[in-house]
Amino acid sequence: MRAKWMKILKILRVSLSLAKANFILRIEGSYLGIFWYLLNPLALFYIILFIQKSAFAGSPTPHYPAYLMIGIIGLNFFRQVISSSIQSIAASGDYIKSMNNIAPEVLVLSVVFQSALSHFFEFILMIGFMVYWRISLLGLLFYPFIFAAFLLLVIGIAFIFAAVGVYITDIDNIWSIFAQLLLFITPIFYVATPGSAVYTANLFNPLFYFLEISRRLIIYSEWPPAWMALTMLILSLSFFVIGLAVFNKYKKKFAELV
Amino acid sequence: MDASPSVRISVNQIAKQFNIGFKHKDGALSSIVSAISGKESRKALSVLEDISFTATAGENIGLIGCNGSGKSTLLRLIAGIYQVDSGTIETYGELAYLNGFGFGLRWKMTMRENIYLAGLLMGLSRKEIGHRFSDIVKFAELENFIDTKIYQFSSGMLSRLSFSITFHCLEQKTPDIVLLDEVFGAGGDLAFQNKALAQMEKFIQGGATVILVSHNLDLIEKYCDRAILLDKGRILTEGQTAAVVKRYQDLINGPERPTAV
Structure with a gap:
């Protein structure tokens, strides 16, 4: 049992080091540095805010900028992780074929952690905005818990995509289309009111629960309904367990296929 | 482990096949289908068949054979990187696999x-x-x-x-088992190469069980207690290094020179 825990700990440690190295490498020697990680969500944020103000006149909900910001950084994290997890195994033939002591899990987890690092900086940016918008920061105390559950979900899905990516090359293209659609399917820049068709459809969208719960707790200082929190937890745990099981089932074959 | 000398690697009647892509003569329709789907035809290629041997603690074994004879695949199977189709491989102790730097x-x-x-x-x-x-x-x-x-x-x-x-x-x-796949030739200038070789030599003779894959037969003869000659995925002969190396040289220079797969 202890040996198993030590192994998990080691996998996490190596993944984190690899994530850190790759995170730094992306901005190494660039003039804007960390700002590159923030540029994408910031650009999307300001464009949508601009369109909303000029074309639709008025906010669809109180504290709309904060509502939008949480949506964008949540979506951004999710999209980043899945996009990079698809190639995480398929493009690492060198490692997998020539090292008997590197667990393939490391390659997937390191891309998750790398995105988590950039999510962390986006989150700090949001705290800055919240101070500017004069929204109480108290709700942020809940975020670590929400993010922990979100992380489990994302890790599970990343494991599934990484394994499938080894077998089916098309998944890369399918995902890039789906990632675009996700911005519109999920209530990122609009509000889905209960009872509407888009709200019902989003009950099948795992991302929706995390955004909705984060917004309620952080911006509006209100408790999410119990069924919503419970669904979030069940989704996280199920995806995590299923993802690990799928990855474990196929990982022995990876070396011959990459 | 009470057996003495203790067994570190035990390979038992293993076989391995790869599904490899290949082109074959198709009719027009199947050519179009495979062009559209982007999938290539595959066939099973037997890489290793009926391989058995054991290695004990401290033993150095040379693995020789032409390109495509299955040497690297065998090392990866022992390292646990590939999975066997049939048969069993058991290793005891910490294992290190190296196929370059x-x-x-x-x-x-x-x-x-x-x-x-x-x-x-x-x-x-x-x-x-x-x-x-x-x-x-x-x-x-x-x-x-x-x-x-x-x-x-x-x-x-x-x-x-x-x-x-x-x-x-x-x-x-400090591994108990070391699998080395063509790792000699460290680069650098001659002085460094000699230094590297001396280190490797010390390491190989340091008591671990070593399986050495190399085309440099001098090295094999120098370091290995015994050798195994692989040909087309089967063990052609095994035993005293000098005799096995001789057999390999005969095979290469002989009339039925094997071709790489």
Whole structure:
């Protein structure tokens, strides 16, 4: 049992080091540095805010900028992780074929952690905005818990995509289309009111629960309904367990296929 | 383990096939279908068949054979990187597999960062790497460039660094079984190559069970207690190194020279 825990700990440690190295490498020697990680969500944020103000006149909900910001950084994290997890195994033939002591899990987890690092900086940016918008920061105390559950979900899905990516090359293209659609399917820049068709459809969208719960707790200082929190937890745990099981089932074959 | 001398590797009647892509003469319709779907036809290629042998503690075994005879596949099966189709492989103790030096170096990182990252990937803890850090730098003769980004290194410096990292990490792990796939020829100048070879020699004779794959027959004869000759995925002969090497040379120079698959 202890040996198993030590192994998990080691996998996490190596993944984190690899994530850190790759995170730094992306901005190494660039003039804007960390700002590159923030540029994408910031650009999307300001464009949508601009369109909303000029074309639709008025906010669809109180504290709309904060509502939008949480949506964008949540979506951004999710999209980043899945996009990079698809190639995480398929493009690492060198490692997998020539090292008997590197667990393939490391390659997937390191891309998750790398995105988590950039999510962390986006989150700090949001705290800055919240101070500017004069929204109480108290709700942020809940975020670590929400993010922990979100992380489990994302890790599970990343494991599934990484394994499938080894077998089916098309998944890369399918995902890039789906990632675009996700911005519109999920209530990122609009509000889905209960009872509407888009709200019902989003009950099948795992991302929706995390955004909705984060917004309620952080911006509006209100408790999410119990069924919503419970669904979030069940989704996280199920995806995590299923993802690990799928990855474990196929990982022995990876070396011959990459 | 009470058997003496204790068995470290036991390979029992294993077989391995790969599904490889190939082109065959198709009708027009199936050509169009495969062009549209982008999928190529595959067929099973038998890479290893009916392989059995054991290796005991401290034994050095040379694995020789032409290209495509299945040497590297056999090492990867023993290392647990590939899975056997049938038969069993059992290994006892810490195992290290090495098929070259210096993959995974990051150009835009300093030598210090590269040493730590490569060490972690090779399974060492930060503390263990710290312990070996000065040895690695000193052996590579790069003491003046610790915080230089390695894209500015010459190719000789890079190969010295790669060898030094890999070798010291390997040594630190004190493996019971070492599988070496064509790792001689460390790069660098002649002086460094000799130094590297001397280190490798010390390591090979240090008591671990070593399986050595090499086309350099002199090395095999020098280091190995016995040898195995693979041909087209089967063991053609095994036994005393000199005799097996002789048989291999006859095979290459003989009338029915085997062709690579």
